[in-house]
Structures are given as structure tokens and as C-alpha cells.
Amino acid sequence: MNKGTIGSDEIKMSAVSNPTPGDDGHESAEASKLKADRLRKLAAFKEQGVNPYPYKYVRTHKAAQLQEQYKDLAAEVETEDVVQVCGRILNSRNSWMFIDLFDDSGKIQLFCHKQNLSEEKLAQLKLLDKGDYMGATGTIRRTKQGELSVKVTDWQILSKSLLPLPDSWEGFKDVEARYRHRYVDMIMNESVRDNLRKRSLIIRHMRNFLDQHDYLEVETPTLQVEAGGADARPFITHHNTLGLDLYLRIATELHLKRLIIGGMEKVYEIGRIFRNEGMSTRHNPEFTMLEMYCAYGDYNDLMTFTEKMLRTVAENTLGTADFHYQGQDISFAKPFRKLRMNDAIKEITGLDVATLKSFEEAKQAALGLGVKLDKQDSRGSVVNAIFEDKVEHTLIQPTFIIDYPVEISPLTKAHREHEGEVERFEMFVFGRELANGYSELTDPHDQRTRLEEQGRKKAAGDVEAMPLDLDFIMAMEYGMPPTMGIGIGIDRLVMLLTDSASIRDVIAFPTMKPLGKQNKE
């Protein structure tokens, strides 16, 4: 078919074969009829020499711009100002006399009075459907009922919609359908668009903050021979030419540290991370993490920096650092609480884990508190299990929990004062981990020992233990400066600042199981 040919190509139902939303591979008679009605109108446009899919439209104003510019215009007052607007039709009243046209800034009503339109354009209004895109030329007038409108003198169809949109009054609520057809969700639900806008703003403000502090944005490999830097199961893929299985990264940590070793003193990456784990309202298989590293600082400096960054990002995004999340007031404005993990456990349970000297003692104490243990294999991992079970969910306001057990922190520098602990913190808000940072381990011998321990776990069947990355050890052997580093879950931060209950509400296209296919395995 020639590009731009109008009216010559025959319209076939099968040419546009996608079923309507609710797709199960079957198109009902009703769905077929609804689409056929629209295809008939599409054909009518073409028969009348109108291209229903034109190339461009020159607009003079966006909806919000007009609403602002003419906000003081009184009802039934008309101006001579000619404007051109365009957008998607979401509603019409009075037999297409009034059209609600939406662009990404908001709504402007079109007023299509028969006195102002040619007979042809008046008649063609009947070929429009809700969901179509159109552009309109006209003057500004506020109607008798007080609605600012473009009194249309001419209009063009900009795209014919073939599928019906959900009912505008009841909305689009079916959660599964919303995630599977996110474009429809975005058309119907402003909150989805708002969340994505805020997500963009949050990331922008984060970049601005880091850039202002002389951080360099970098990109590191997504495809890795060994997936290290975190405890998680990786996705596996295959490179044909190299004949090599590769892993999708589960963290950016080990490569960012190589950059520190290479002399880049402040680096960060905002990147997609892939973890082959369960899904929940807080977990998507692919998610976005900010990791940043800075030479010559320790975890105390890092907490100060993190707190300031989060406060600034919240203020710049929301206009305030105090907000509420799921009915709770959360303050990023007040100083974040900071307490040692041992003290946090003592505060909630009364148990002083410092008195537990062995794995066995820790295990007994944990069981005494009713903490369920399964794969814990060390004193430190038991202490962490107690913390996660008893304390984590109580940390509603932003809190730094500091000084973690060494056994669960293979990349962290030993604590300068406390035996068996490392200089690591995690930050919690609303009972959820938001960030994880530490004084980075820089001693190559210590690092090798720790990773060899991980290697033993891996060999023993722990699928989440870290692999021994020899090149990483070698890099560290060249000398790594004292360094602080942190990872912040961007999706979870966006959830907080948009008051979203599920991570899927802040991801444009969350991972879904496909329909109509049997899952192998």
C-alpha cells in the first residue's frame, strides 16, 4: 500500500484483528459490532476524501494554557481570538454539539454549533467516536453554563479509534485489565499519569542533587558473567556468538566500585536491576535502583548525605517533605532517627543480642521470641532474622538502622569499634527497606575471605550466595580508597511520594504472566 493513499485500501475486519480489552483470543459478537461501527465510520471518512490518519497538526494552545489565559472570561462572553487545539475525545453531549477534548495538560470543551460549521464538517461530526483524536480551529467563548470552550469553525480528525473506551462514569477498575492494557488505564485514570509524571520528577531531582554534588553518572554492564553485589537469584540469558550464558545484573555495586578504584571519585547509576524472586506489592522482577559511591567518606557521612538528598527530592517533588502514605503521616523534614540494630531489637523485644555469643545461643533466644528460623546458619543471620521479624515493621518514620552483623554483609567494612559488626545501615520507612548503605570494604584480603565464605555457601546449595568475582578482587588489590556507597530503591521511593500501595502503580508496564499460553515447566 502506498504511503498516504486515501480511500483506496479496502477495509477488512481481519486487517485489524486485535480483540478488544479483555482479550482471551476470542472476539464476541458485541465487540465485533462495536468495532464494525467504527470501521464503517473510518470508511466513510475515506470515501469523503479525508485521511483519518493524517501526518501532523499545528496547535497553538494546550487546554490548561487556555483555561489559565481565559480564567476571568465571563459566561456568554466571546473573544475574537482564534486558537487551534488538539487531543483525544473522551466525551460528547447534545449530539456532538459539545465535545470534551483532552490533551496531556487537561480538558477543553469544543462547542460545535451548526451556524459556525460548513455542512460537510457538521455532517462529519457523526463519524466521530469517543476515543478519536481531533484538532479544532475556533474562537474562545465561555458558554451559558460557564464552560470555557473553543467555538469551532473547522476541525480535522487526527486519528480514528477502533476500540471502545471503558465507561467514563464508572471508569476502568478491573485491576488485571488495567495492568495488561496500561495505555487504556492511562487514558482513563489520571492517577496513573500523575504517578508516572512524579516518577520522572523524582528521578530528575535526584539527578540534579547528585550533579550538584559533583557526582558523575555512569553506566555499567547489565549482562554479566557472574551476578554479584547482592543476595538474589539472577535471570539467565545466552549470548549466541560467544556461546556463553550470561546473567542479568542483580546490582550495580561491583562495577561502580571498579570505577572508584579507577579514580572516579564520585559516581552513580540509576539503572534497571533484575532479580528472579517472588513478586508482591513491593517487588517487581525488574526494578530501578540508584547506587552511588563516593571516595573518602564513611557510612556516617553517607547517612547525612542520604537524609539531605531524600528531603530535597521530596520538597522539590511535592513542595513539602511532610506527606502521608496509606493514611500515615510521614516526615522527611524532621531529622531521621538513627539507632544500632542491637538497640532496636532491645527496644522492641527487651532482648540484648550482645549477650548472645554463639549461633546456638542466638538460635535459642530467637525461638524463645517466636521467630521462625529456616536457613539461618550463623549468629549474625539469626540476629538479623530477629530484627526483620520483630522490629522492621515498626519503623514507620524514616529510620537508619546501623551496625549490622558481619555474616550477612560480605561487602562491608568491619566496624571500627564493635566486634562482629560492620559499618552498614539500612533505611526504613513505613516498615519497608528503602536504602542500604555502608562504609565499603576496601581490604582485598578481607574481601577475598568474605567472598570465599559466600562461595562455600553457594557450593552448599545457597542459590543466593554471591559468586567469587576474581576480577573484582584483583581490582581491589590495586588499591581502593576509603569509600561510602548506597543503593536506594527508586520504585519504593516513588511509591512513598505518590501514596501508591503497589509497586505496579509506579511502573508503566509491570511484569505480567501472558494469557493464552500454558506455562512450561
Place this chain on the structure above:
RNA sequence: GCAUGAGUAGCUCAGCGGUAGAGCACGCGCCUCUUAAGCGCUUGGUCGAGAGUUCGAAUCUCUCCUCGUGCACCA
């Protein structure tokens, strides 16, 4: 992976052993300063899929699929 709830028209939902319903949307007609516009008429369904129980299944039972929520894993 475990538990639990859900899946009925394009959308939102009712029906829960006895002929598959409503509102909105769609189509047709009336209506030209409306705001979920209004009025009238009409159309529209493998009741997620399959098997079973029953004279009879959207409804009861079983299996499967998908989604939500919680738990597990994890961030």
C-alpha cells in the same frame, strides 16, 4: 511455592439450583448553549476453561488458567 478472595455484555455490577439481568456505552430517532445532558426505541452473552453431580448448573463438586491480597523468598 502456600493460604485466601475474585473472574457474568465494550465498561461498572446484580443474580448464587429452575428460560441470562440492570445502568452506562454502542445503533436508530427527537433535541442545538450541554456538564454522568435529556427523552423514546433497539441491539448486544462460549456467565474464565474443562470435567462431574443433577430432570435441570452462572449458581454445587473437582481440575486447570489469570488477577488481587497476605505469607514465603527478596529490595
